Amino acid sequence: MKKKRVVDIVEEILTPFVKTHDMEIVDVEFVKEGPYRYLRITIDKEEPVTLDDCQLVSQYLNAQLDTIDPIEEQYFLEVSSPGVERTLKKDKEFEKFKGRTVQLKLFQTFEGQKAITGTLIGLIDDHIVIENETMGKVEIPKSKVSLTKLVVEFE
Numbered sequence: 572m573k574k575k576r577v578v579d580i581v582e583e584i585l586t587p588f589v590k591t592h593d594m595e596i597v598d599v600e601f602v603k604e605g606p607y608r609y610l611r612i613t614i615d616k617e618e619p620v621t622l623d624d625c626q627l628v629s630q631y632l633n634a635q636l637d638t639i640d641p642i643e644e645q646y647f648l649e650v651s652s653p654g655v656e657r658t659l660k661k662d663k664e665f666e667k668f669k670g671r672t673v674q675l676k677l678f679q680t681f682e683g684q685k686a687i688t689g690t691l692i693g694l695i696d697d698h699i700v701i702e703n704e705t706m707g708k709v710e711i712p713k714s715k716v717s718l719t720k721l722v723v724e725f726e
Contacts, residue, residue: 577601577642581610584635589614589628597653598660601646608646613653620652659719665694668721675699676718681711688722 578599589596597613614620614628629650636642659665659673674688681687687709689701698710699719 577610580639580641581612581632581636584639585612585628585632588631592624592627593617594620594624594628597657597664601642608642608644610642610646610648612648612650614650615653625650625652655721655723657721659721662694665691665699665719669693672722672724673701674718674720674722675701675711675716676720677711678715678717681709681715682706687711 578601581599581601582596585596585599594614594616597615598611599613600609600611602609602611612628612632614624616624629648632650633648636648659668669691671691672688673691674686676686677684679685687701687703687706689703689706689709692700692702692708694700694713695710697713699713699716700708700710703709
């Protein structure tokens with residue numbers, strides 16, 4: 572079964588369930604790492620995600636997948652929260668986390684740097700816009716960024 576199809580099936584099964592529990596799906600991955608396959612679900616909600624939330628989603632999804640059996644090979648199911656230094660993937664996350672400190676990791680250097688940290692201004696015309704202390708306002712096409720993640724600042 573194709574990777575994309577598994578992801579689509581899981582999102583279709585899980586979306587109504589997580590919504591009834593005031594959660595959302597942040598990401599679904601079905602990947603092969605070494606000899607093993609992993610089905611990874613990342614969930615979020617307004618309050619911090621608890622171990623009980625992960626267990627609830629895991630048990631529900633496990634039961635549904637056992638019933639319809641869309642995955643032919645063996646796999647490990649992992650359900651987790653995005654964490655405090657979460658990766659921003661969906662466009663709406665760039666809106667949600669405006670004003671927060673982010674780190675961009677780039678595919679190629681930009682003004683001599685492969686990683687740039689700054690305050691997130693937003694996603695504008697498919698460009699990630701941040702305010703960097705030394706570079707000022709920086710606009711980088713989303714396609715040139717390999718990873719955007721929140722940075723925890725300790726005061």
